Amino acid sequence: MSVDVRTVPEKLSRDKSAPTRRRGNWPRLTRVGLGVLSVLLGIAVWDLVSRNYTAFFLPSPMLTWQGAVELVRDGTLWDSVTASSTRILTGWALGVVIGVPVGLLMGCVPWLRLMLDPYIQFFRFVPPIAFVTLAIIWLGPGEASKVALIFYTTVFIVALNTLAGVLSVDELRLRAARALGANPVRTLASVVLPSTVPHVVTGARLAMGNSFLTIVSAEIVAAQSGLGSLIWTARNYAKTEWVFVGIIALGLLGYLFDWILRMVTSKTLRRYGVNF
Amino acid sequence: MTGSGSPVSVRDVDIRFGDFVAVRQANLDIGAGEFVCLLGPSGCGKSTLLNAIAGFVTPVDGEVTCGDTRVTGPDVSRGVVFQSAEALFPWLTVRQNVAFGPRMRGVGKAQRATAVDRYLAMVGLSHSADRFPAQLSGGMRQRAQLARVLANEPSVVLMDEPFGALDAQTRLVMQVELDRIWRETGATIVFVTHDIGEAILLADRIVTMTAGPSAGIKNIYPCDLPRPRDLTDPASAALFRQLREDIGAEVARTLRAQGLDDGHDGRATGDPAGRPAGAGTVEPSSPGVNGTRVADGDRRALR
Numbered sequence: 281m282s283v284d285v286r287t288v289p290e291k292l293s294r295d296k297s298a299p300t301r302r303r304g305n306w307p308r309l310t311r312v313g314l315g316v317l318s319v320l321l322g323i324a325v326w327d328l329v330s331r332n333y334t335a336f337f338l339p340s341p342m343l344t345w346q347g348a349v350e351l352v353r354d355g356t357l358w359d360s361v362t363a364s365s366t367r368i369l370t371g372w373a374l375g376v377v378i379g380v381p382v383g384l385l386m387g388c389v390p391w392l393r394l395m396l397d398p399y400i401q402f403f404r405f406v407p408p409i410a411f412v413t414l415a416i417i418w419l420g421p422g423e424a425s426k427v428a429l430i431f432y433t434t435v436f437i438v439a440l441n442t443l444a445g446v447l448s449v450d451e452l453r454l455r456a457a458r459a460l461g462a463n464p465v466r467t468l469a470s471v472v473l474p475s476t477v478p479h480v481v482t483g484a485r486l487a488m489g490n491s492f493l494t495i496v497s498a499e500i501v502a503a504q505s506g507l508g509s510l511i512w513t514a515r516n517y518a519k520t521e522w523v524f525v526g527i528i529a530l531g532l533l534g535y536l537f538d539w540i541l542r543m544v545t546s547k548t549l550r551r552y553g554v555n556f
Numbered sequence: 557m558t559g560s561g562s563p564v565s566v567r568d569v570d571i572r573f574g575d576f577v578a579v580r581q582a583n584l585d586i587g588a589g590e591f592v593c594l595l596g597p598s599g600c601g602k603s604t605l606l607n608a609i610a611g612f613v614t615p616v617d618g619e620v621t622c623g624d625t626r627v628t629g630p631d632v633s634r635g636v637v638f639q640s641a642e643a644l645f646p647w648l649t650v651r652q653n654v655a656f657g658p659r660m661r662g663v664g665k666a667q668r669a670t671a672v673d674r675y676l677a678m679v680g681l682s683h684s685a686d687r688f689p690a691q692l693s694g695g696m697r698q699r700a701q702l703a704r705v706l707a708n709e710p711s712v713v714l715m716d717e718p719f720g721a722l723d724a725q726t727r728l729v730m731q732v733e734l735d736r737i738w739r740e741t742g743a744t745i746v747f748v749t750h751d752i753g754e755a756i757l758l759a760d761r762i763v764t765m766t767a768g769p770s771a772g773i774k775n776i777y778p779c780d781l782p783r784p785r786d787l788t789d790p791a792s793a794a795l796f797r798q799l800r801e802d803i804g805a806e807v808a809r810t811l812r813a814q815g816l817d818d819g820h821d822g823r824a825t826g827d828p829a830g831r832p833a834g835a836g837t838v839e840p841s842s843p844g845v846n847g848t849r850v851a852d853g854d855r856r857a858l859r
């Protein structure tokens with residue numbers, strides 16, 4: 281295996297100190313420190329490589345930083361971040377709110393599941409990007425089309441995960457609930473739903489990731505605001521560093537959203553078996 | 557508060573899973589407040605019969621009645637304690653689990669709290685009321701399951717190998733506790749086990765089943781030894797031997813049906829103290845070997 285020469289001494293010495301330890305056992309400070317170190321190394325590599333190319337082809341970290349400062353000063357970055365975030369959060373939240381009951385219903389009503397199944401099997405393979413044009417024709421170039429695309433992404437993933445959760449509810453618990461006097465509706469609310477919580481959360485996290493995929497394509501095609509639009513218009517000004525700023529902002533934003541989701545769910549839903 | 561137990565009767569019951577006949581022509585009458593143990597080789601249909609009484613499976617023929625009513629589905633009057641503690645709701649605390657039944661029945665908050673406290677105390681779990689099932693030991697989880705069932709004040713309690721997953725010491729404690737709780741509540745108990753010693757310690761009557769498919773009731777042994785019972789006393793030991801031979805014959809039959817050679821597996825591991833008794837180790841096919849092994853078992857039984 282070939283390893284980047286610059287990182288070898290560092291890595292080898294660490295590996296030797298604890299060859300059999302798994303990642304989860306490292307002290308917190310070490311783990312965070314390693315992450316930071318790795319990012320710094322990445323930036324260093326980026327910097328070295330960028331010296332060989334023009335700023336248009338590959339802007340240096342410094343130039344990107346300056347671009348970021350520019351975009352922050354004139355408010356563009358903040359506007360783009362809020363525009364994209366609003367769309368993502370609206371579409372995603374709607375998708376979760378609708379997807380969970382749809383998944384529950386599909387899980388509990390076999391004929392409904394059978395009727396919806398062909399559609400699900402079909403649309404599973406049609407990515408939201410394929411609907412960008414239609415969304416604009418039907419809903420206009422405004423917010424509605426973007427929110428709708430994110431909703432589409434989310435509702436499928438969440439409904440299918442919820443459905444999987446319902447179908448995997450332990451038969452034993454259903455029997456226990458019925459023998460304890462729970463009717464079907466109360467069983468759904470007090471046994472099935474709580475049992476599916478981990479599946480729902482997994483679905484919501486996956487959907488969040490896919491929402492980011494979707495938003496960028498939607499904004500690139502038709503939007504005056506948002507990170508996708510920022511990335512696309514940067515080309516018109518030959519400002520490749522803005523593309524980098526947009527990409528980094530997307531990555532950080534996604535990381536932040538996922539982190540918040542993980543924190544909140546593992547704090548509030550721990551008793552349902554959610555823990556990250 | 558718990559009313560006395562209801563009688564249960566199983567009449568000409570046939571149970572099928574598709575084409576597979578699990579139980580055929582089972583007949584059993586259980587008196588109000590009686591403690592009956594169902595004993596039989598693994599896979600013979602004990603759980604299936606219990607599930608029919610619970611209302612989880614519907615017989616294709618015959619009927620099960622509880623008190624005056626025909627069983628058509630699960631009901632709060634017939635509580636079920638499962639072998640696996642997975643039956644507890646892991647997102648609820650012990651207290652909330654026990655309160656589940658009363659909550660579903662619409663019992664008022666204050667009354668519910670009283671009932672929950674009462675049954676938690678009865679099974680000795682008051683101190684762990686606010687812990688989650690995952691934080692309990694196996695024995696405590698089964699106590700929680702029992703308290704959850706008792707909180708509905710059922711007239712019949714159905715238990716499917718409830719102590720099967722517990723270690724020997726814990727099981728012994730649980731058996732003594734169950735005996736006390738049964739007398740306190742007066743409920744009818746139908747208790748499935750494959751442990752002969754457990755059946756002798758607990759039951760008023762012990763029902764053995766024939767090996768499946770098409771399992772049925774084989775014999776019914778009255779067990780009116782004075783309580784608390786001691787497996788080492790001669791009467792218990794004699795009953796133990798009798799049951800071991802009864803079930804052993806069925807196990808041997810099953811093994812032969814499965815094409816296994818049962819001639820060499822003659823170790824009599826039956827232990828009257830109730831550890832997983834190699835109940836099915838007496839093979840009529842090899843009487844000589846068998847005789848000595850059984851005698852060996854007897855010595856231990858009479859120790």
Ligand SMILES: Nc1ncnc2c1ncn2[C@@H]1O[C@H](COP(=O)(O)OP(=O)(O)OP(=O)(O)O)[C@@H](O)[C@H]1O
Nearest residue numbers: 573576578597598599600601602603604605750768
């Ligand atoms: N849902 C089902 N579908 C098909 N066959 C089943 C089903 N449930 C049980 N059986 C069959 O019925 C027979 C009796 O099973 P049952 O679980 O009642 O046995 P058991 O006496 O409780 O055994 P064990 O002591 O191992 O728990 C077995 O042959 C089993 O394979």
Ligand SMILES: [Mg+2]
Nearest residue numbers: 602603604716
């Ligand atoms: Mg069973």
